[in-house]
Amino acid sequence: MPIAAADKDAVLAEKRARFAAMLARADRVAAFTGAGLSTEAGIPDFRSPGGRWSRIKPIAFEAFLADEEARRESWRRRFDMDDEIRSARPTRGHMAIASWVQAGKCPAVITQNIDNLHQDSGIPADAVVEVHGNTTYATCLDCARRYEIEALRAPFLANGQAPRCDDCGGFIKTATISFGQPMPETAMRRATELARTCDLFVVVGSSLVVYPAADLPRLAHRQGARVVIVNREETPGDRYADLLLRGEIGDLLEEFVL
Structure with missing residues (x-):
């Protein structure tokens, strides 16, 4: 028999109350965020059905290193999504998590997202642990010099050539982790x-299918921590979670601003 709407509301209210109590009692919260948080800001989820990677094969790190055309295509794709990245703003979910950091509950946010929206929400950069990198800037793969995306955009659109480092001539790549590229040791250790x-x-918006971060x-x-998963859909981690909150992330988290 279908569950009545009133019963569903009562169950959700009870879960919200449990989460509020967990958050109040916790001394040290680890927030772990994935693409589902940023889709509400208009950032596409690459991995989901209908996402970019279901239509366009991702470029592996080995191909980026070996082939000039792969490097050019990688940069074409990056600039094709430039408007989405630049226009995105932190969501209600981002702001709730930022309040946990600002209140001293959460030492840092671990994120699989590459869009810089946690920093834009007011979380200090050193309190954002980016396990898949960041697409809002680029680095030289040889000397690690940082390049701002905007500085690379006009030359690329003018000549179509993949950028090379002014200092050492090395390949410049967005500061993201591609398929086949080693995970960032410092970020993973932290x-x-x-x-x-x-x-x-607290897992927010992650499908928990991309390892090792998942x-x-x-x-x-x-280690004995309580685990809460806030997501629109089921995840492989649901079986060991202490609490599951299903629905739109902004709707679920907006009341948990500290």
């Missing part, structure tokens, strides 16, 4: 430490 030492691990909530669970 994310692992946050998972090991938190008493509440194993972080399970690590927190094994």
Whole structure:
């Protein structure tokens, strides 16, 4: 028999109350965010059905290194999504999480997102652990010099050539982690430490299918932390979560601004 709307509302209200109590009791919260948080800001989810990667094969890191045309195509794709990135603004979910950091509850946010929206929400850059990198700037793969995307855009649109480093001639790539590229050791080490030492691990908008980052909530669970998953759909982590909140992330989190 279908659950009545009133009963659904009562169940959700009880879950919200449980989450509020968990958040109030927690001394050290680890927030872990994925694409579902940023889709509400207009950033496409590449991996979901109908997403870019279901229509366009991603460019592997090995191909980027080996082939000039792959590098040019990588930059064409980056600038094709430039308007989406530049126009996106932090959502209600971003602002709720930012308030946890600002209140001293959450030492840092671990994110799979590459859009810089956590920083734009007011979280200091050193409190955002980007396990998949950041697409709002680029670096030289050889000397690590940083380049701003806007400075690379006009030359690329004018000549169609993949940018090379002014200092060493190395390949310039957006500061994201491509398929086949090693995960950032420092970020993963810090994310692992946050998972090991938190008493509440809150997953927001992640499908928990991209490893090794997706194993972080399970690590927190094994260390004794409570795990809450806020997402529109089921995830592989649901089986060990202490609380599941289903629905639009902004609707669910806006009342949890501290």
